[in-house]
Amino acid sequence: MKRTEYPRPQFVRDSWVNLNGEWLFMYDDKDQGIVNKWYDDVSYYQHKINVPFVYQSIASGIGDRTPHDIVWYMREFNVTVNKGERVILHFGAVDYEADIYINGQHVKNHIGGHTSFDVDITHQLNANGKQRVAVRAYDQHDDESIPRGKQFWEAESAAIWYTNSTGIWQTVWLEVVQEVHLQKTKLVPRFDDGKIEITAEISKWVNDLSLGYEITFGEIAVAAGSISLNETKTVFVVDLFQEYIFRTNFHNDGWSWTPENPQLFDIKFTLKQKVVLLDTVQSYFGMRKVHTENGMVYLNNKPYYQKLVLDQGYWPSGLLTAPTDDAFQQDILLTKEMGFNGCRKHQKTEDPRFLYWADTLGFMVWGECAAPAIYNERSVTRLMHEWGEIIDRDINHPSIVTWVPINESWGVPSIGHDRQQQHFSQSMYHFIHALDPSRLVISNDGWAMTETDICALHNYAHGTEEESEKYAYFKKSLSTRENLVSRKTSAWPIFANGFVYQDQPILLTEFGGIGFDVSGQPGWGYTSADTEADFLKDYQRIMSAVYQSVGLWGYCYTQMTDVEQEINGLLTYDRQPKVPLAEIKKINDQFHVPQVD
Numbered sequence: 001m002k003r004t005e006y007p008r009p010q011f012v013r014d015s016w017v018n019l020n021g022e023w024l025f026m027y028d029d030k031d032q033g034i035v036n037k038w039y040d041d042v043s044y045y046q047h048k049i050n051v052p053f054v055y056q057s058i059a060s061g062i063g064d065r066t067p068h069d070i071v072w073y074m075r076e077f078n079v080t081v082n083k084g085e086r087v088i089l090h091f092g093a094v095d096y097e098a099d100i101y102i103n104g105q106h107v108k109n110h111i112g113g114h115t116s117f118d119v120d121i122t123h124q125l126n127a128n129g130k131q132r133v134a135v136r137a138y139d140q141h142d143d144e145s146i147p148r149g150k151q152f153w154e155a156e157s158a159a160i161w162y163t164n165s166t167g168i169w170q171t172v173w174l175e176v177v178q179e180v181h182l183q184k185t186k187l188v189p190r191f192d193d194g195k196i197e198i199t200a201e202i203s204k205w206v207n208d209l210s211l212g213y214e215i216t217f218g219e220i221a222v223a224a225g226s227i228s229l230n231e232t233k234t235v236f237v238v239d240l241f242q243e244y245i246f247r248t249n250f251h252n253d254g255w256s257w258t259p260e261n262p263q264l265f266d267i268k269f270t271l272k273q274k275v276v277l278l279d280t281v282q283s284y285f286g287m288r289k290v291h292t293e294n295g296m297v298y299l300n301n302k303p304y305y306q307k308l309v310l311d312q313g314y315w316p317s318g319l320l321t322a323p324t325d326d327a328f329q330q331d332i333l334l335t336k337e338m339g340f341n342g343c344r345k346h347q348k349t350e351d352p353r354f355l356y357w358a359d360t361l362g363f364m365v366w367g368e369c370a371a372p373a374i375y376n377e378r379s380v381t382r383l384m385h386e387w388g389e390i391i392d393r394d395i396n397h398p399s400i401v402t403w404v405p406i407n408e409s410w411g412v413p414s415i416g417h418d419r420q421q422q423h424f425s426q427s428m429y430h431f432i433h434a435l436d437p438s439r440l441v442i443s444n445d446g447w448a449m450t451e452t453d454i455c456a457l458h459n460y461a462h463g464t465e466e467e468s469e470k471y472a473y474f475k476k477s478l479s480t481r482e483n484l485v486s487r488k489t490s491a492w493p494i495f496a497n498g499f500v501y502q503d504q505p506i507l508l509t510e511f512g513g514i515g516f517d518v519s520g521q522p523g524w525g526y527t528s529a530d531t532e533a534d535f536l537k538d539y540q541r542i543m544s545a546v547y548q549s550v551g552l553w554g555y556c557y558t559q560m561t562d563v564e565q566e567i568n569g570l571l572t573y574d575r576q577p578k579v580p581l582a583e584i585k586k587i588n589d590q591f592h593v594p595q596v597d
Helices: 323-338 352-361 377-393 417-435 468-479 481-485 532-547 581-588
Strands: 021-027 047-051 068-077 085-091 097-102 103-109 117-120 130-138 174-179 182-190 195-202 209-217 221-228 235-238 266-274 276-285 290-293 296-299 305-312 342-345 363-368 400-404 455-458 506-509 514-516 527-529 552-557
Touching: 047 068, 085 097, 103 117, 103 182, 130 305, 182 266, 182 276, 195 209, 195 266, 209 235, 209 296, 305 323, 305 363, 305 506, 323 352, 323 581, 352 363, 377 417, 400 468, 455 481, 468 481, 468 532, 481 506, 514 532, 527 532, 532 581
Parallel strands: 305 342, 305 552, 342 363, 363 400, 455 506, 506 552, 514 527
Antiparallel strands: 021 047, 021 068, 068 130, 085 117, 085 174, 097 103, 097 130, 182 195, 195 235, 209 221, 209 266, 266 276, 290 296
16 A cells, blocks of 8 residues: 555646555654754664554554654655755654654654645765655654643543554655755736736846746637746736636626536646756646625535535544545545535544545535644644644645534533633734635634634534424524524634624535444444434434524535544445435535525
8 A cells, every 4th residue: 555646636747656555654652853863873773664654553564553753764766956955855744753864864843733844855965876865853752732632642542532643644755956946936816807916936047037927718829928937926916707707707607616516727827047957847727716704605606505414534543544545536526426515524633645536526525634732832832833834735735615613612621711811812803814814714614713704613513303392492502593503512602702703604414423333333323323324314313403593604524434433434444334324414404595594
C-alpha cells in the first residue's frame, strides 16, 4: 500500500519526487535520540515503517497501538542540484511536533499536527547526490492542550474517541526549483463582479521578472496576460464573465461552482526573467459565493439548503490516512449517491487530495480542526497557530464553504459563563474572518455560541420508536425558529451568557446516529436498529421531523461511517453500505425547500 499521487493539487509542478514508502523507524521512549545523534546514525533504527501511515495503523506495517510519545524516522534518497537551483523538502502533516535533519544537520522545527510545511535543504546536501533525512516526531499523548480532536489520550479507544496517531501521516516529497520561483498564490472569486482576484508571491525579486497567466474554462481560452513584477508580492484582478449573461448564474448556473454543477477554471502561471522560463505552476479555482440573508444560507446569491453528513475521516487500515487516493473519491461518490450534497469534516483537517476531489466532484465541505480537550494559554496559542496555517493552505478550495473552529465547547469547557473563554471564541471567529472573508464561520458548533454566522445545533434526543413522548418533544423542538433557539441541549443554552440569537440561519449540525451493527462486533449508537427495515424506518422517522421544520435551513447527519467502537454510520468502517443507498437517497430527496418562518 503506497500513496503515489501528487500531494498538492492546487499548486502543481511537473517535476517532483515522492518519498513515501519504506523508512527506518524507532521509538525513543527515554528521549535519547538527540543526545545520541539518532539523526545521523542508522544503527539505532530497529524497525521499518510504510510512510505516510502512522505506526499505530495496520497500513504502516507495524500496527502497535501502545503510546510512544517520541518516534524517529530515517531514509536515504538521491538528489543533485545545479547552480541556481533549490531543493525543497515537503511534509503533508506530522503529528504533532517535527524536527527535520538532513545529513545530520537540523533544518526545521514545525509545531502543529494537521498542516503542511516545507524547508529549503539545498545547503545541507552532499555533492555526491546521496542524501539522508531523519525526522523526530514528538506527540505527548496525554497533553490535553494539544489539538488532537478524536485521538484519545487514554490507553484504549472508548465512546466517541479513537486510536491516537503519532508522526508522519501525509505524503513526504521534494521538488527542485529555481532560486527565483513562485511560492504561493491566492485565488479569491469576486462573484458579483464576475472576476477573480489573484495574489502571487515569489521567493526572491530580481530585475526583469514577469508573471504570465492563462485562464481556461474547459476548452475556452478566457483570459491571458503578463504582469511585470517589482516586488515579491503582486495582486491583480482578471475579468472572467466579460459581460456575457450566460457566464453569470442569472438564468442557470452559468460558469459558477455548485455541488450539482462543479465547474472549474484552470490557470497556468509562468514566471520569467526576460525570455528565460524560471517556473511553471498549474492551478484551478471555482467561481462561487457564500453568504447569509433572511435566515438562509445563500450559494451564488441563491438560497441553498445543505444536506451534510458528519465525516470523521478515519479508515480501518490507515486511521487518519486514507489507504489510497481513490478512497477519497469513493467516500464522496458514496455520500452523494445517498442524496447528501456535502460533509462536515469532524475534528480533523483533511488531506488536500480530499479537497481536490470535493472541488472536482461537487461536494460542499465544512472545514474543521482537531480541538484540545482543555483550556489554557498553550491550547489557545496552539489552536490559533494551526488555524492560520489551515487557511493559508486551503483558502483556494471552492468546496469549503464554512469554517468550524470550535465544537461542543471542546477546549472551552466553561464558555457558557466564562468571559475569558468567550473572548477566545470571539477571537477565533474574527481571526478567521480577518484571514478569509469569503466563508462562513461558526463560533461553537452545538451550543453555547457567541458571535457566529450560523446557529449550529446538536440534538440526538429523538428517542426510540416506543418513546413517543420523547419523539414528539424532539419534533416540536425542531419545528420553528422560536422553538429551536429556546430549548436547551445538555447543560448548555444555545447561546453563551451575554449572547442572543440574531436571525442567523439555523442548521441541525449533529443528530441521528442510529446504531446498526452488521459486523458482529460490539459497539454503540445513540439509538439502535436490528435489521435493515428497522434502520430505514428509524431514519425516515428522524428525517421526517427535520423536514417538517420551518425553522431549519440544513442539517448534518451523524454519521457517514462506523469508526472503531462506533456503529452509527450509514456505511461500515470499510465503506460497505448497511442498507441500499437508493433507499437513503429516497428519504433524503423527500425534502422540499421550506419558507423559513
